[in-house]
Amino acid sequence: MKSRRLLLGLSLVLQAAMGVAKDDGLARTPPMGWVGLSFLVEFKHSTLTTLVPSWNFFACDITQDTILKAAQALVDTGLKDLGYEYVIMDDCWHAPARSSRRPHPPVADPIRFPDGIKALADKIHALGLKIGIYSSAGTKTCAGQFGSLGYEEIDAKTYAEWGIDYLKYDNCYNEGQAGYDLVSYNRYAKMSRALSDTGRPILYSLCNWGEDHTWNWAPTIAHTWRMSGDIMDSYDAYDDRCPCESMIDCKLPGFHCSMTRILEYAAPLVQKAGAGQWNDLDMLEVGNGGMTTDEYKTHFAMWAVIKSPLILGNDLTKMDEVTKAIITNKWLIKINQDRVALPVNRVRKSIIKNPHGEVTGNVQVWSGPLKDGAVVAIVNTTPEKYMMRYQLVDVYPQAKKTTSNRYSVLDAWALTNPSLGIVEGNWGRSLGESFDVTTLIPLEIPAHGVSVHLWQVGDPDRASSQHVLHGAEL
Numbered sequence: 001m002k003s004r005r006l007l008l009g010l011s012l013v014l015q016a017a018m019g020v021a022k023d024d025g026l027a028r029t030p031p032m033g034w035v036g037l038s039f040l041v042e043f044k045h046s047t048l049t050t051l052v053p054s055w056n057f058f059a060c061d062i063t064q065d066t067i068l069k070a071a072q073a074l075v076d077t078g079l080k081d082l083g084y085e086y087v088i089m090d091d092c093w094h095a096p097a098r099s100s101r102r103p104h105p106p107v108a109d110p111i112r113f114p115d116g117i118k119a120l121a122d123k124i125h126a127l128g129l130k131i132g133i134y135s136s137a138g139t140k141t142c143a144g145q146f147g148s149l150g151y152e153e154i155d156a157k158t159y160a161e162w163g164i165d166y167l168k169y170d171n172c173y174n175e176g177q178a179g180y181d182l183v184s185y186n187r188y189a190k191m192s193r194a195l196s197d198t199g200r201p202i203l204y205s206l207c208n209w210g211e212d213h214t215w216n217w218a219p220t221i222a223h224t225w226r227m228s229g230d231i232m233d234s235y236d237a238y239d240d241r242c243p244c245e246s247m248i249d250c251k252l253p254g255f256h257c258s259m260t261r262i263l264e265y266a267a268p269l270v271q272k273a274g275a276g277q278w279n280d281l282d283m284l285e286v287g288n289g290g291m292t293t294d295e296y297k298t299h300f301a302m303w304a305v306i307k308s309p310l311i312l313g314n315d316l317t318k319m320d321e322v323t324k325a326i327i328t329n330k331w332l333i334k335i336n337q338d339r340v341a342l343p344v345n346r347v348r349k350s351i352i353k354n355p356h357g358e359v360t361g362n363v364q365v366w367s368g369p370l371k372d373g374a375v376v377a378i379v380n381t382t383p384e385k386y387m388m389r390y391q392l393v394d395v396y397p398q399a400k401k402t403t404s405n406r407y408s409v410l411d412a413w414a415l416t417n418p419s420l421g422i423v424e425g426n427w428g429r430s431l432g433e434s435f436d437v438t439t440l441i442p443l444e445i446p447a448h449g450v451s452v453h454l455w456q457v458g459d460p461d462r463a464s465s466q467h468v469l470h471g472a473e474l
């Protein structure tokens with residue numbers, strides 16, 4: 001009880017420092033779920049690049065069936081029990097036009113959604129899941145469907161009547177209503193108010209790609225906000241369509257942003273996140289085929305520890321064993337959903353050179369608090385494995401105050417039983433049970449890989465029994 005009060009106090013102090021959060025309990029920890037579009041977007045990007053950026057209707061083939069199959073797969077694969085609860089329809093659920101009857105409510109495509117969204121929502125709720133929908137704070141969505149600009153009240157009201165639990169609200173066709181923080185804020189605040197006025201709890205996922213310093217004003221009106229252009233399924237491919245070096249004053253967020261590019265963008269912005277207000281690093285690409293296993297492990301781990309929403313973007317009905325093993329890593333989900341609800345910070349970034357003096361990448365150290373300890377994540381972007389040692393006191397500044405603590409340390413990506421290989425439930429090996437903040441921890445991080453260590457204070461038995469809790473049970 002005492003520690004709860006302490007936690008509450010800590011989070012209030014932090015919120016006061018960060019601004020008033022939209023902490024209405026809907027996103028106390030980052031939302032988890034699946035979105036129905038990303039593999040189609042990637043297909044569109046890779047094969048129909050001449051059509052981009054029109055988000056052309058070629059990708060508009062989501063149906064009630066696709067969405068229901070994904071929902072069923074969340075249940076059947078056990079992902080739901082791990083906390084993946086939102087089933088989100090992205091662009092293209094729309095009929096060719098709104099209803100012609102005033103006040104012109106939105107209408108779903110009658111061919112692809114013959115039973116309507118309400119019936120779909122009922123089915124998804126009956127599976128114990130929640131349903132998300134998509135629109136744009138513009139006259140059209142990015143794929144050219146009708147947008148919500150000027151229709152905020154009727155759209156929010158209709159979504160609530162349909163039983164919607166989550167709205168992803170995009171930025172296309174905004175008619176030039178951007179370029180200044182206040183202009184963007186006003187456009188997005190209108191939908192925030194409209195959603196609140198419905199009285200239905202609807203998680204508001206703002207998607208203006210980090211334009212106009214979203215992180216400065218979104219926390220008071222939305223639960224999550226996209227902070228970059230669209231992710232592409234690549235570890236580090238260069239692409240001028242994602243032109244900004246940093247998001248801080250980026251004038252063209254673009255798309256085709258590699259995973260490590262987004263990680264770089266996120267580093268200075270993590271300070272804006274906390275309970276009820278999360279940087280959204282975009283959907284997860286794990287399982288879509290563009291990265292190696294170690295690269296996907298880095299992708300999943302870093303999204304988890306930075307406290308991005310964990311929104312899967314792969315085809316859940318055709319997952320291989322490795323994909324499933326990565327997205328079900330219970331330690332990383334536990335970190336993502338930890339009650340302290342704060343992201344890791346990057347505390348070190350060392351440039352690595354080869355013997356010829358050429359830069360081959362960098363090694364980044366990220367650390368942050370957990371309810372009963374700390375997490376340390378070390379990223380190696382070089383094409384070679386990297387060996388190092390660290391002490392908690394060096395990489396996690398707060399550890400200085402806890403020099404007498406004893407910790408158990410768990411490696412979240414080590415295989416518990418190496419002979420089983422990469423299969424679900426085979427992650428998380430203890431490195432020791434009585435470490436202190438000065439114990440030297442040796443590490444070997446694979447090329448393009450990551451190491452994640454959970455430092456858990458106190459009695460190791462208690463700590464390890466807590467470790468087996470799923471995100472949803474925290």
Ligand code: GAL
Nearest residue numbers: 055090091142143170207230
């Ligand atoms: C983009 C958005 C993507 C996807 C796409 C749909 O603007 O960032 O995540 O939703 O629109 O057309």
